[in-house]
Amino acid sequence: MKNSDLQARFNAIRSNKLFELFVVSIIIFSALVIGAKTYNLPPYLEGTISVLDVGITLFFLVEILIRFFGEENKKNFFKSGWNLFDTLIVLVSLIPVSGTEMALVGRLIRIFRVLRMISVIPELRLLLNSLLKALPQLGYVMLLMFIIFYIYAAVGSTFFLKINPELWGNISISMLTLFRVMTFEDWTDVMYETMTVYPLSWAYYLSFIFFTTFAFLNMIIGIVVNVLEEERQKVRSEEEAIKREGQPTLEHLQQQLNEIKRLLQKKS
DSSP: OOHHHHHHHHHHHHHOHHHHHHHHHHHHHHHHHHHHTTSOOOHHHHHHHHHHHHHHHHHHHHHHHHHHHTOSSHHHHTTSHHHHHHHHHHHHHHSOOTTSTTHHHHHHHHHGGGGHHHHHOHHHHHHHHHHHHHHHHHHHHHHHHHHHHHHHHHHHHHHHTTTOHHHHSSHHHHHHHHHHHHTTSSHHHHHHHHHTTOGGGHHHHHHHHIIIIIIIHHHHHHHHHHHHHHHHHHHHHHHHHHHHHTSOOHHHHHHHHHHHHHHHHHHO
16 A cells, blocks of 8 residues: 555645544543542442543554654644644553552653543634733733732732731731622622721722723733734635645636637637
8 A cells, every 4th residue: 555545644644633532531520530530439440440541542643643644744734733742642641650659750651641632622722822822912911910910919008907917917918808899709898898997998909900800800801802803704715725726717717718729820
């Protein structure tokens, strides 16, 4: 059998939706096996789980090989960061570390196999890529949020220190208290405590919640959604471009018609 035929078969296998669903189910099963190891199990179950873990690792190795041999240009396989990540996780999982000082590292590597779900499912890759591309814009929002946190923490530490030193003892503790307020974790208890001394301190908390929880978090959501839509539009454009490549253009059709006319004129 020719190498091209093998490559075509491997490519057909890795492009098959049933194969992709089977890989996803194995990843989910692998996560369940990892979770089962955190319980106190009878010896026979621990042995069964160990055998299953080895079987899962060997399956992932076969799956990586299928994807590698299914690639027309083998160099392109390693140009993808996700392929490198998957290969590294599988290769490290093959190293026998049970009963050694590296056993903890081996367990951690097996936990990260769950992340392979991102590399297998395109929609998850799109979400993660959108989040990474949104980070530069999110950085400025986070910087502005930190400035608001710092100002409000300094004000809170100045006015509320004597009321409750455990919550307003210094600026770092005050920022933790404000984070509690922003996440609505019993924030009314904090507010009512300061209102016994400063009745108008409710304006301090409400304005802080408005800036952080409502304004800035909505800005973050808006940025992520906007970048996600841009990425989806880019993917759709690439798919349309691939479809157009296989279709003849009007100029090409016109040239063919001209050639046919010239041949007919010569025959006549």
